[in-house]
Amino acid sequence: MKYILAEIIKKRLKESAIFFAYSYSGFILGYFILKLFFWDKLWIIALITTFIPLILFPTFLLPIICLSIIKKRWFSIISAIACILLISWLHIKYFSPQPINLTISQPSLKILSHNLSWYKTQSPTLFKLIHKQQPDIIFLQEIVKKHTKRTFPSLKADYPYQIGTPPVGILSKYPIVSSEILHLAGHRETQQRAIIKFNEQEVVIYNMQATGPWLKISKKLGFIIIPVYKYDKRSPEIQDLVQRVERETLPVIVAGDFNMTDETQDYDRVQKVMQDAFRKSGWGFGFTWPQGWELKFLVKRSNWRLNYPVCRIDYIWYSKHWGAKSSSVLEATESDHLPVAAELILLTAAR
Known part of the structure:
Protein backbone atom coordinates (compact mmCIF):
# COMPACT_ATOMS: atom_id res chain seq x y z
CA MET A 1 0.00 0.00 0.00
CA PHE A 95 25.87 43.90 -11.37
CA SER A 96 28.24 45.88 -13.60
CA PRO A 97 28.34 49.45 -12.25
CA GLN A 98 30.56 52.01 -13.97
CA PRO A 99 31.18 54.78 -11.44
CA ILE A 100 33.51 57.63 -12.28
CA ASN A 101 36.44 58.67 -10.10
CA LEU A 102 36.44 61.93 -8.16
CA THR A 103 39.29 64.41 -8.64
CA ILE A 104 40.12 67.49 -6.63
CA SER A 105 39.15 69.79 -9.50
CA GLN A 106 35.67 68.30 -9.91
CA PRO A 107 33.09 69.43 -7.32
CA SER A 108 30.55 66.87 -6.10
CA LEU A 109 27.08 66.90 -4.62
CA LYS A 110 25.68 64.34 -2.20
CA ILE A 111 22.00 63.71 -2.83
CA LEU A 112 19.46 62.06 -0.53
CA SER A 113 15.88 61.27 -1.60
CA HIS A 114 13.21 59.73 0.60
CA ASN A 115 9.46 59.23 0.49
CA LEU A 116 8.43 59.65 4.14
CA SER A 117 5.06 57.92 3.63
CA TRP A 118 3.09 60.70 5.27
CA TYR A 119 2.96 60.34 9.07
CA LYS A 120 4.92 57.08 9.24
CA THR A 121 8.48 58.44 9.31
CA GLN A 122 9.29 59.95 12.69
CA SER A 123 11.51 63.01 13.14
CA PRO A 124 14.24 61.24 15.21
CA THR A 125 14.60 58.63 12.47
CA LEU A 126 14.91 61.31 9.80
CA PHE A 127 17.46 63.22 11.90
CA LYS A 128 19.52 60.04 12.30
CA LEU A 129 19.41 59.31 8.58
CA ILE A 130 20.48 62.83 7.60
CA HIS A 131 23.20 62.99 10.25
CA LYS A 132 24.66 59.69 9.05
CA GLN A 133 24.56 60.49 5.33
CA GLN A 134 25.46 64.19 5.50
CA PRO A 135 23.87 65.02 2.12
CA ASP A 136 24.13 68.40 0.43
CA ILE A 137 20.58 68.37 -0.95
CA ILE A 138 17.62 66.43 0.42
CA PHE A 139 14.54 65.61 -1.65
CA LEU A 140 11.51 64.59 0.42
CA GLN A 141 8.13 63.30 -0.73
CA GLU A 142 4.84 62.67 1.11
CA ILE A 143 5.72 65.06 3.92
CA VAL A 144 3.12 66.56 6.27
CA LYS A 145 2.92 69.70 8.39
CA LYS A 146 4.68 68.09 11.34
CA HIS A 147 7.77 67.76 9.17
CA THR A 148 7.76 71.39 7.99
CA LYS A 149 6.88 72.81 11.44
CA ARG A 150 9.06 70.59 13.62
CA THR A 151 11.69 68.75 11.62
CA PHE A 152 12.68 71.42 9.11
CA PRO A 153 13.37 74.18 11.71
CA SER A 154 15.57 71.77 13.68
CA LEU A 155 17.71 71.27 10.57
CA LYS A 156 17.99 74.97 9.80
CA ALA A 157 21.59 75.27 11.02
CA ASP A 158 22.87 72.62 8.61
CA TYR A 159 20.33 73.25 5.85
CA PRO A 160 19.54 76.96 5.85
CA TYR A 161 17.78 76.86 2.48
CA GLN A 162 14.44 75.09 2.68
CA ILE A 163 11.28 74.72 0.62
CA GLY A 164 8.58 72.87 2.51
CA THR A 165 5.26 72.68 0.69
CA PRO A 166 3.52 69.45 1.69
CA PRO A 167 3.54 66.88 0.24
CA VAL A 168 7.05 67.71 -1.06
CA GLY A 169 10.06 69.47 0.37
CA ILE A 170 13.69 70.32 -0.41
CA LEU A 171 16.50 71.00 2.07
CA SER A 172 19.76 72.43 0.77
CA LYS A 173 23.15 73.53 2.04
CA TYR A 174 23.44 75.72 -1.06
CA PRO A 175 21.42 78.85 -1.84
CA ILE A 176 18.07 78.35 -3.55
CA VAL A 177 17.84 81.02 -6.24
CA SER A 178 14.22 80.33 -7.20
CA SER A 179 11.53 77.70 -6.76
CA GLU A 180 8.09 76.77 -8.04
CA ILE A 181 5.37 74.20 -7.45
CA LEU A 182 4.50 71.96 -10.38
CA HIS A 183 1.51 69.81 -11.25
CA LEU A 184 2.83 67.77 -14.14
CA ALA A 185 0.30 67.11 -16.91
CA GLY A 186 -2.17 69.22 -14.91
CA HIS A 187 -2.71 66.41 -12.39
CA ARG A 188 -3.23 66.79 -8.64
CA GLU A 189 0.10 65.24 -7.68
CA THR A 190 2.62 67.87 -6.55
CA GLN A 191 6.23 68.30 -7.69
CA GLN A 192 8.89 70.99 -7.21
CA ARG A 193 11.35 72.74 -9.47
CA ALA A 194 14.12 74.89 -8.05
CA ILE A 195 17.41 76.46 -9.04
CA ILE A 196 20.33 76.29 -6.62
CA LYS A 197 23.70 78.01 -6.66
CA PHE A 198 26.47 75.41 -6.46
CA ASN A 199 30.15 76.16 -7.00
CA GLU A 200 29.28 79.40 -8.82
CA GLN A 201 27.07 77.34 -11.13
CA GLU A 202 23.28 77.39 -11.28
CA VAL A 203 21.74 73.92 -11.14
CA VAL A 204 18.12 72.96 -11.82
CA ILE A 205 16.60 70.39 -9.47
CA TYR A 206 13.25 68.63 -9.64
CA ASN A 207 11.61 66.92 -6.67
CA MET A 208 9.43 64.22 -8.20
CA GLN A 209 6.27 62.51 -6.96
CA ALA A 210 4.45 60.66 -9.73
CA THR A 211 0.93 59.28 -9.49
CA GLY A 212 1.07 55.67 -8.42
CA PRO A 213 -0.54 52.85 -10.40
CA TRP A 214 -3.28 50.79 -8.82
CA LEU A 215 -5.51 47.77 -9.40
CA LYS A 216 -9.07 48.68 -10.29
CA ILE A 217 -11.93 46.21 -10.27
CA SER A 218 -13.55 46.14 -13.69
CA LYS A 219 -16.71 44.42 -14.92
CA LYS A 220 -16.70 42.72 -18.30
CA LEU A 221 -19.91 41.71 -20.07
CA GLY A 222 -21.81 42.98 -17.07
CA PHE A 223 -20.99 40.05 -14.77
CA ILE A 224 -17.30 39.07 -15.13
CA ILE A 225 -15.22 40.88 -12.49
CA ILE A 226 -11.48 41.20 -13.09
CA PRO A 227 -8.74 43.44 -11.65
CA VAL A 228 -7.21 45.90 -14.15
CA TYR A 229 -3.83 47.56 -13.70
CA LYS A 230 -4.25 51.34 -14.09
CA TYR A 231 -1.21 53.53 -14.76
CA ASP A 232 -2.59 55.99 -17.30
CA LYS A 233 -2.06 59.04 -15.06
CA ARG A 234 1.64 58.41 -14.50
CA SER A 235 2.65 58.33 -18.17
CA PRO A 236 1.51 61.91 -19.02
CA GLU A 237 3.37 63.18 -15.95
CA ILE A 238 6.55 61.42 -17.03
CA GLN A 239 6.21 62.78 -20.56
CA ASP A 240 5.69 66.30 -19.20
CA LEU A 241 8.82 65.95 -17.04
CA VAL A 242 10.86 64.69 -20.00
CA GLN A 243 9.77 67.63 -22.15
CA ARG A 244 10.71 70.09 -19.41
CA VAL A 245 14.15 68.52 -18.93
CA GLU A 246 14.77 68.64 -22.68
CA ARG A 247 14.24 72.42 -22.58
CA GLU A 248 16.64 72.97 -19.68
CA THR A 249 20.04 74.45 -20.51
CA LEU A 250 21.55 74.22 -17.02
CA PRO A 251 22.79 71.05 -15.28
CA VAL A 252 19.79 69.06 -14.02
CA ILE A 253 19.18 66.70 -11.11
CA VAL A 254 15.83 64.94 -10.67
CA ALA A 255 15.07 62.81 -7.63
CA GLY A 256 12.05 61.29 -5.99
CA ASP A 257 9.32 58.69 -6.10
CA PHE A 258 8.55 57.87 -9.75
CA ASN A 259 6.18 54.97 -9.05
CA MET A 260 7.66 53.03 -11.98
CA THR A 261 10.19 50.21 -12.30
CA ASP A 262 13.21 50.18 -14.57
CA GLU A 263 11.55 47.84 -17.08
CA THR A 264 8.65 50.17 -17.89
CA GLN A 265 8.22 52.28 -20.99
CA ASP A 266 8.09 55.40 -18.82
CA TYR A 267 11.55 54.56 -17.46
CA ASP A 268 12.79 54.26 -21.02
CA ARG A 269 11.41 57.74 -21.79
CA VAL A 270 13.31 59.29 -18.88
CA GLN A 271 16.47 57.36 -19.70
CA LYS A 272 16.59 58.99 -23.12
CA VAL A 273 17.21 62.44 -21.58
CA MET A 274 18.95 61.61 -18.26
CA GLN A 275 21.14 59.03 -16.55
CA ASP A 276 20.01 56.77 -13.70
CA ALA A 277 22.50 57.21 -10.84
CA PHE A 278 21.94 53.77 -9.36
CA ARG A 279 22.15 52.00 -12.68
CA LYS A 280 25.44 53.77 -13.41
CA SER A 281 27.14 53.47 -10.04
CA GLY A 282 25.03 51.22 -7.80
CA TRP A 283 25.24 47.45 -7.40
CA GLY A 284 22.32 45.02 -7.35
CA PHE A 285 18.61 45.37 -7.99
CA GLY A 286 18.16 48.45 -5.78
CA PHE A 287 14.62 47.55 -4.69
CA THR A 288 13.03 50.31 -2.58
CA TRP A 289 9.35 49.36 -2.15
CA PRO A 290 7.22 48.09 -0.37
CA GLN A 291 9.22 47.94 2.85
CA GLY A 292 7.50 46.58 5.97
CA TRP A 293 4.08 45.92 4.44
CA GLU A 294 1.81 43.84 6.65
CA LEU A 295 0.66 40.70 4.83
CA LYS A 296 -2.71 40.38 6.53
CA PHE A 297 -4.41 39.97 3.19
CA LEU A 298 -2.63 36.60 2.92
CA VAL A 299 -3.06 35.38 6.48
CA LYS A 300 -5.53 37.11 8.76
CA ARG A 301 -4.40 38.05 12.26
CA SER A 302 -0.76 37.55 11.32
CA ASN A 303 2.27 39.71 12.06
CA TRP A 304 3.98 38.88 8.80
CA ARG A 305 5.75 41.80 7.16
CA LEU A 306 7.40 42.19 3.78
CA ASN A 307 10.82 43.37 4.90
CA TYR A 308 12.41 42.75 1.53
CA PRO A 309 11.19 45.22 -1.12
CA VAL A 310 10.49 43.77 -4.56
CA CYS A 311 10.36 46.91 -6.76
CA ARG A 312 12.63 49.87 -7.49
CA ILE A 313 10.51 52.98 -7.86
CA ASP A 314 12.69 55.66 -6.18
CA TYR A 315 15.40 57.27 -8.33
CA ILE A 316 18.08 59.91 -8.63
CA TRP A 317 18.60 61.08 -12.23
CA TYR A 318 21.08 63.55 -13.71
CA SER A 319 21.80 65.31 -17.00
CA LYS A 320 24.89 64.99 -19.21
CA HIS A 321 26.68 67.63 -17.11
CA TRP A 322 27.12 65.13 -14.27
CA GLY A 323 28.69 61.77 -13.55
CA ALA A 324 27.81 59.34 -10.76
CA LYS A 325 30.54 58.40 -8.30
CA SER A 326 28.33 56.23 -6.09
CA SER A 327 24.72 55.34 -5.44
CA SER A 328 23.01 53.17 -2.85
CA VAL A 329 19.76 52.15 -1.21
CA LEU A 330 19.85 52.99 2.50
CA GLU A 331 18.55 51.33 5.64
CA ALA A 332 14.83 51.33 6.38
CA THR A 333 12.96 54.01 8.29
CA GLU A 334 9.30 53.75 9.30
CA SER A 335 8.30 54.49 5.69
CA ASP A 336 7.31 51.82 3.17
CA HIS A 337 9.97 53.32 0.86
CA LEU A 338 13.69 52.90 1.39
CA PRO A 339 15.80 56.07 1.07
CA VAL A 340 18.21 56.40 -1.85
CA ALA A 341 21.48 58.34 -2.00
CA ALA A 342 24.03 59.26 -4.65
CA GLU A 343 27.16 61.33 -5.05
CA LEU A 344 27.26 63.24 -8.33
CA ILE A 345 30.28 64.95 -9.86
CA LEU A 346 29.91 68.10 -11.94
CA LEU A 347 31.79 67.39 -15.18
CA THR A 348 30.86 70.34 -17.34
CA ALA A 349 29.44 73.71 -16.37
CA ALA A 350 26.72 75.55 -18.26
CA ARG A 351 26.03 79.27 -18.37
Whole structure:
Protein backbone atom coordinates (compact mmCIF):
# COMPACT_ATOMS: atom_id res chain seq x y z
CA MET A 1 0.00 0.00 0.00
CA LYS A 2 2.81 2.40 0.92
CA TYR A 3 4.58 1.53 -2.36
CA ILE A 4 1.46 2.30 -4.39
CA LEU A 5 0.91 5.58 -2.54
CA ALA A 6 4.54 6.57 -3.12
CA GLU A 7 4.22 5.82 -6.82
CA ILE A 8 1.05 7.91 -7.05
CA ILE A 9 2.76 10.84 -5.32
CA LYS A 10 5.79 10.47 -7.57
CA LYS A 11 3.59 10.43 -10.65
CA ARG A 12 1.67 13.54 -9.53
CA LEU A 13 4.92 15.40 -8.79
CA LYS A 14 6.24 14.50 -12.22
CA GLU A 15 3.06 15.69 -13.90
CA SER A 16 3.13 18.93 -11.90
CA ALA A 17 6.78 19.56 -12.80
CA ILE A 18 6.11 18.96 -16.50
CA PHE A 19 3.05 21.21 -16.39
CA PHE A 20 5.06 23.97 -14.67
CA ALA A 21 7.96 23.71 -17.14
CA TYR A 22 5.80 23.96 -20.26
CA SER A 23 3.27 26.49 -18.94
CA TYR A 24 5.97 28.76 -17.47
CA SER A 25 7.99 28.60 -20.69
CA GLY A 26 4.91 29.48 -22.72
CA PHE A 27 4.07 32.30 -20.34
CA ILE A 28 7.55 33.87 -20.60
CA LEU A 29 7.65 33.44 -24.39
CA GLY A 30 4.21 35.02 -24.75
CA TYR A 31 5.21 37.88 -22.44
CA PHE A 32 8.29 38.78 -24.48
CA ILE A 33 6.41 38.60 -27.78
CA LEU A 34 3.61 40.85 -26.51
CA LYS A 35 6.10 43.24 -24.90
CA LEU A 36 8.00 43.49 -28.18
CA PHE A 37 4.88 44.64 -30.01
CA PHE A 38 2.88 46.47 -27.34
CA TRP A 39 5.09 47.10 -24.27
CA ASP A 40 3.09 49.12 -21.73
CA LYS A 41 0.13 49.61 -24.05
CA LEU A 42 -1.33 46.39 -22.64
CA TRP A 43 -2.06 46.66 -18.92
CA ILE A 44 -1.31 43.00 -18.26
CA ILE A 45 2.17 43.41 -19.77
CA ALA A 46 2.72 46.54 -17.69
CA LEU A 47 1.72 44.65 -14.52
CA ILE A 48 4.01 41.70 -15.24
CA THR A 49 6.87 44.07 -16.08
CA THR A 50 6.57 45.61 -12.62
CA PHE A 51 7.90 42.41 -11.07
CA ILE A 52 10.67 41.66 -13.55
CA PRO A 53 13.33 40.30 -12.85
CA LEU A 54 11.71 38.29 -10.02
CA ILE A 55 9.33 36.63 -12.47
CA LEU A 56 12.32 35.44 -14.51
CA PHE A 57 14.09 33.64 -11.66
CA PRO A 58 12.16 30.33 -12.09
CA THR A 59 13.96 30.04 -15.44
CA PHE A 60 16.88 28.57 -13.49
CA LEU A 61 14.68 25.62 -12.46
CA LEU A 62 13.96 24.56 -16.04
CA PRO A 63 17.27 22.73 -16.73
CA ILE A 64 16.93 20.85 -13.43
CA ILE A 65 13.39 19.75 -14.25
CA CYS A 66 14.43 18.83 -17.76
CA LEU A 67 17.43 16.72 -16.74
CA SER A 68 15.65 14.93 -13.89
CA ILE A 69 12.08 14.59 -15.22
CA ILE A 70 11.33 15.64 -18.80
CA LYS A 71 14.56 14.28 -20.30
CA LYS A 72 14.15 15.84 -23.72
CA ARG A 73 17.30 17.04 -25.43
CA TRP A 74 15.74 19.98 -27.28
CA PHE A 75 14.15 21.30 -24.10
CA SER A 76 17.46 20.92 -22.23
CA ILE A 77 19.30 22.96 -24.87
CA ILE A 78 16.67 25.72 -24.95
CA SER A 79 16.44 25.98 -21.13
CA ALA A 80 20.24 26.06 -20.83
CA ILE A 81 20.47 28.87 -23.40
CA ALA A 82 17.70 30.76 -21.57
CA CYS A 83 19.67 30.51 -18.31
CA ILE A 84 22.86 31.75 -19.95
CA LEU A 85 21.02 34.71 -21.50
CA LEU A 86 19.33 35.52 -18.17
CA ILE A 87 22.62 35.41 -16.25
CA SER A 88 24.27 37.64 -18.86
CA TRP A 89 21.39 40.14 -18.76
CA LEU A 90 21.38 40.26 -14.95
CA HIS A 91 25.14 40.74 -14.84
CA ILE A 92 25.21 43.52 -17.43
CA LYS A 93 22.21 45.42 -16.13
CA TYR A 94 22.39 45.01 -12.36
CA PHE A 95 25.87 43.90 -11.37
CA SER A 96 28.24 45.88 -13.60
CA PRO A 97 28.34 49.45 -12.25
CA GLN A 98 30.56 52.01 -13.97
CA PRO A 99 31.18 54.78 -11.44
CA ILE A 100 33.51 57.63 -12.28
CA ASN A 101 36.44 58.67 -10.10
CA LEU A 102 36.44 61.93 -8.16
CA THR A 103 39.29 64.41 -8.64
CA ILE A 104 40.12 67.49 -6.63
CA SER A 105 39.15 69.79 -9.50
CA GLN A 106 35.67 68.30 -9.91
CA PRO A 107 33.09 69.43 -7.32
CA SER A 108 30.55 66.87 -6.10
CA LEU A 109 27.08 66.90 -4.62
CA LYS A 110 25.68 64.34 -2.20
CA ILE A 111 22.00 63.71 -2.83
CA LEU A 112 19.46 62.06 -0.53
CA SER A 113 15.88 61.27 -1.60
CA HIS A 114 13.21 59.73 0.60
CA ASN A 115 9.46 59.23 0.49
CA LEU A 116 8.43 59.65 4.14
CA SER A 117 5.06 57.92 3.63
CA TRP A 118 3.09 60.70 5.27
CA TYR A 119 2.96 60.34 9.07
CA LYS A 120 4.92 57.08 9.24
CA THR A 121 8.48 58.44 9.31
CA GLN A 122 9.29 59.95 12.69
CA SER A 123 11.51 63.01 13.14
CA PRO A 124 14.24 61.24 15.21
CA THR A 125 14.60 58.63 12.47
CA LEU A 126 14.91 61.31 9.80
CA PHE A 127 17.46 63.22 11.90
CA LYS A 128 19.52 60.04 12.30
CA LEU A 129 19.41 59.31 8.58
CA ILE A 130 20.48 62.83 7.60
CA HIS A 131 23.20 62.99 10.25
CA LYS A 132 24.66 59.69 9.05
CA GLN A 133 24.56 60.49 5.33
CA GLN A 134 25.46 64.19 5.50
CA PRO A 135 23.87 65.02 2.12
CA ASP A 136 24.13 68.40 0.43
CA ILE A 137 20.58 68.37 -0.95
CA ILE A 138 17.62 66.43 0.42
CA PHE A 139 14.54 65.61 -1.65
CA LEU A 140 11.51 64.59 0.42
CA GLN A 141 8.13 63.30 -0.73
CA GLU A 142 4.84 62.67 1.11
CA ILE A 143 5.72 65.06 3.92
CA VAL A 144 3.12 66.56 6.27
CA LYS A 145 2.92 69.70 8.39
CA LYS A 146 4.68 68.09 11.34
CA HIS A 147 7.77 67.76 9.17
CA THR A 148 7.76 71.39 7.99
CA LYS A 149 6.88 72.81 11.44
CA ARG A 150 9.06 70.59 13.62
CA THR A 151 11.69 68.75 11.62
CA PHE A 152 12.68 71.42 9.11
CA PRO A 153 13.37 74.18 11.71
CA SER A 154 15.57 71.77 13.68
CA LEU A 155 17.71 71.27 10.57
CA LYS A 156 17.99 74.97 9.80
CA ALA A 157 21.59 75.27 11.02
CA ASP A 158 22.87 72.62 8.61
CA TYR A 159 20.33 73.25 5.85
CA PRO A 160 19.54 76.96 5.85
CA TYR A 161 17.78 76.86 2.48
CA GLN A 162 14.44 75.09 2.68
CA ILE A 163 11.28 74.72 0.62
CA GLY A 164 8.58 72.87 2.51
CA THR A 165 5.26 72.68 0.69
CA PRO A 166 3.52 69.45 1.69
CA PRO A 167 3.54 66.88 0.24
CA VAL A 168 7.05 67.71 -1.06
CA GLY A 169 10.06 69.47 0.37
CA ILE A 170 13.69 70.32 -0.41
CA LEU A 171 16.50 71.00 2.07
CA SER A 172 19.76 72.43 0.77
CA LYS A 173 23.15 73.53 2.04
CA TYR A 174 23.44 75.72 -1.06
CA PRO A 175 21.42 78.85 -1.84
CA ILE A 176 18.07 78.35 -3.55
CA VAL A 177 17.84 81.02 -6.24
CA SER A 178 14.22 80.33 -7.20
CA SER A 179 11.53 77.70 -6.76
CA GLU A 180 8.09 76.77 -8.04
CA ILE A 181 5.37 74.20 -7.45
CA LEU A 182 4.50 71.96 -10.38
CA HIS A 183 1.51 69.81 -11.25
CA LEU A 184 2.83 67.77 -14.14
CA ALA A 185 0.30 67.11 -16.91
CA GLY A 186 -2.17 69.22 -14.91
CA HIS A 187 -2.71 66.41 -12.39
CA ARG A 188 -3.23 66.79 -8.64
CA GLU A 189 0.10 65.24 -7.68
CA THR A 190 2.62 67.87 -6.55
CA GLN A 191 6.23 68.30 -7.69
CA GLN A 192 8.89 70.99 -7.21
CA ARG A 193 11.35 72.74 -9.47
CA ALA A 194 14.12 74.89 -8.05
CA ILE A 195 17.41 76.46 -9.04
CA ILE A 196 20.33 76.29 -6.62
CA LYS A 197 23.70 78.01 -6.66
CA PHE A 198 26.47 75.41 -6.46
CA ASN A 199 30.15 76.16 -7.00
CA GLU A 200 29.28 79.40 -8.82
CA GLN A 201 27.07 77.34 -11.13
CA GLU A 202 23.28 77.39 -11.28
CA VAL A 203 21.74 73.92 -11.14
CA VAL A 204 18.12 72.96 -11.82
CA ILE A 205 16.60 70.39 -9.47
CA TYR A 206 13.25 68.63 -9.64
CA ASN A 207 11.61 66.92 -6.67
CA MET A 208 9.43 64.22 -8.20
CA GLN A 209 6.27 62.51 -6.96
CA ALA A 210 4.45 60.66 -9.73
CA THR A 211 0.93 59.28 -9.49
CA GLY A 212 1.07 55.67 -8.42
CA PRO A 213 -0.54 52.85 -10.40
CA TRP A 214 -3.28 50.79 -8.82
CA LEU A 215 -5.51 47.77 -9.40
CA LYS A 216 -9.07 48.68 -10.29
CA ILE A 217 -11.93 46.21 -10.27
CA SER A 218 -13.55 46.14 -13.69
CA LYS A 219 -16.71 44.42 -14.92
CA LYS A 220 -16.70 42.72 -18.30
CA LEU A 221 -19.91 41.71 -20.07
CA GLY A 222 -21.81 42.98 -17.07
CA PHE A 223 -20.99 40.05 -14.77
CA ILE A 224 -17.30 39.07 -15.13
CA ILE A 225 -15.22 40.88 -12.49
CA ILE A 226 -11.48 41.20 -13.09
CA PRO A 227 -8.74 43.44 -11.65
CA VAL A 228 -7.21 45.90 -14.15
CA TYR A 229 -3.83 47.56 -13.70
CA LYS A 230 -4.25 51.34 -14.09
CA TYR A 231 -1.21 53.53 -14.76
CA ASP A 232 -2.59 55.99 -17.30
CA LYS A 233 -2.06 59.04 -15.06
CA ARG A 234 1.64 58.41 -14.50
CA SER A 235 2.65 58.33 -18.17
CA PRO A 236 1.51 61.91 -19.02
CA GLU A 237 3.37 63.18 -15.95
CA ILE A 238 6.55 61.42 -17.03
CA GLN A 239 6.21 62.78 -20.56
CA ASP A 240 5.69 66.30 -19.20
CA LEU A 241 8.82 65.95 -17.04
CA VAL A 242 10.86 64.69 -20.00
CA GLN A 243 9.77 67.63 -22.15
CA ARG A 244 10.71 70.09 -19.41
CA VAL A 245 14.15 68.52 -18.93
CA GLU A 246 14.77 68.64 -22.68
CA ARG A 247 14.24 72.42 -22.58
CA GLU A 248 16.64 72.97 -19.68
CA THR A 249 20.04 74.45 -20.51
CA LEU A 250 21.55 74.22 -17.02
CA PRO A 251 22.79 71.05 -15.28
CA VAL A 252 19.79 69.06 -14.02
CA ILE A 253 19.18 66.70 -11.11
CA VAL A 254 15.83 64.94 -10.67
CA ALA A 255 15.07 62.81 -7.63
CA GLY A 256 12.05 61.29 -5.99
CA ASP A 257 9.32 58.69 -6.10
CA PHE A 258 8.55 57.87 -9.75
CA ASN A 259 6.18 54.97 -9.05
CA MET A 260 7.66 53.03 -11.98
CA THR A 261 10.19 50.21 -12.30
CA ASP A 262 13.21 50.18 -14.57
CA GLU A 263 11.55 47.84 -17.08
CA THR A 264 8.65 50.17 -17.89
CA GLN A 265 8.22 52.28 -20.99
CA ASP A 266 8.09 55.40 -18.82
CA TYR A 267 11.55 54.56 -17.46
CA ASP A 268 12.79 54.26 -21.02
CA ARG A 269 11.41 57.74 -21.79
CA VAL A 270 13.31 59.29 -18.88
CA GLN A 271 16.47 57.36 -19.70
CA LYS A 272 16.59 58.99 -23.12
CA VAL A 273 17.21 62.44 -21.58
CA MET A 274 18.95 61.61 -18.26
CA GLN A 275 21.14 59.03 -16.55
CA ASP A 276 20.01 56.77 -13.70
CA ALA A 277 22.50 57.21 -10.84
CA PHE A 278 21.94 53.77 -9.36
CA ARG A 279 22.15 52.00 -12.68
CA LYS A 280 25.44 53.77 -13.41
CA SER A 281 27.14 53.47 -10.04
CA GLY A 282 25.03 51.22 -7.80
CA TRP A 283 25.24 47.45 -7.40
CA GLY A 284 22.32 45.02 -7.35
CA PHE A 285 18.61 45.37 -7.99
CA GLY A 286 18.16 48.45 -5.78
CA PHE A 287 14.62 47.55 -4.69
CA THR A 288 13.03 50.31 -2.58
CA TRP A 289 9.35 49.36 -2.15
CA PRO A 290 7.22 48.09 -0.37
CA GLN A 291 9.22 47.94 2.85
CA GLY A 292 7.50 46.58 5.97
CA TRP A 293 4.08 45.92 4.44
CA GLU A 294 1.81 43.84 6.65
CA LEU A 295 0.66 40.70 4.83
CA LYS A 296 -2.71 40.38 6.53
CA PHE A 297 -4.41 39.97 3.19
CA LEU A 298 -2.63 36.60 2.92
CA VAL A 299 -3.06 35.38 6.48
CA LYS A 300 -5.53 37.11 8.76
CA ARG A 301 -4.40 38.05 12.26
CA SER A 302 -0.76 37.55 11.32
CA ASN A 303 2.27 39.71 12.06
CA TRP A 304 3.98 38.88 8.80
CA ARG A 305 5.75 41.80 7.16
CA LEU A 306 7.40 42.19 3.78
CA ASN A 307 10.82 43.37 4.90
CA TYR A 308 12.41 42.75 1.53
CA PRO A 309 11.19 45.22 -1.12
CA VAL A 310 10.49 43.77 -4.56
CA CYS A 311 10.36 46.91 -6.76
CA ARG A 312 12.63 49.87 -7.49
CA ILE A 313 10.51 52.98 -7.86
CA ASP A 314 12.69 55.66 -6.18
CA TYR A 315 15.40 57.27 -8.33
CA ILE A 316 18.08 59.91 -8.63
CA TRP A 317 18.60 61.08 -12.23
CA TYR A 318 21.08 63.55 -13.71
CA SER A 319 21.80 65.31 -17.00
CA LYS A 320 24.89 64.99 -19.21
CA HIS A 321 26.68 67.63 -17.11
CA TRP A 322 27.12 65.13 -14.27
CA GLY A 323 28.69 61.77 -13.55
CA ALA A 324 27.81 59.34 -10.76
CA LYS A 325 30.54 58.40 -8.30
CA SER A 326 28.33 56.23 -6.09
CA SER A 327 24.72 55.34 -5.44
CA SER A 328 23.01 53.17 -2.85
CA VAL A 329 19.76 52.15 -1.21
CA LEU A 330 19.85 52.99 2.50
CA GLU A 331 18.55 51.33 5.64
CA ALA A 332 14.83 51.33 6.38
CA THR A 333 12.96 54.01 8.29
CA GLU A 334 9.30 53.75 9.30
CA SER A 335 8.30 54.49 5.69
CA ASP A 336 7.31 51.82 3.17
CA HIS A 337 9.97 53.32 0.86
CA LEU A 338 13.69 52.90 1.39
CA PRO A 339 15.80 56.07 1.07
CA VAL A 340 18.21 56.40 -1.85
CA ALA A 341 21.48 58.34 -2.00
CA ALA A 342 24.03 59.26 -4.65
CA GLU A 343 27.16 61.33 -5.05
CA LEU A 344 27.26 63.24 -8.33
CA ILE A 345 30.28 64.95 -9.86
CA LEU A 346 29.91 68.10 -11.94
CA LEU A 347 31.79 67.39 -15.18
CA THR A 348 30.86 70.34 -17.34
CA ALA A 349 29.44 73.71 -16.37
CA ALA A 350 26.72 75.55 -18.26
CA ARG A 351 26.03 79.27 -18.37
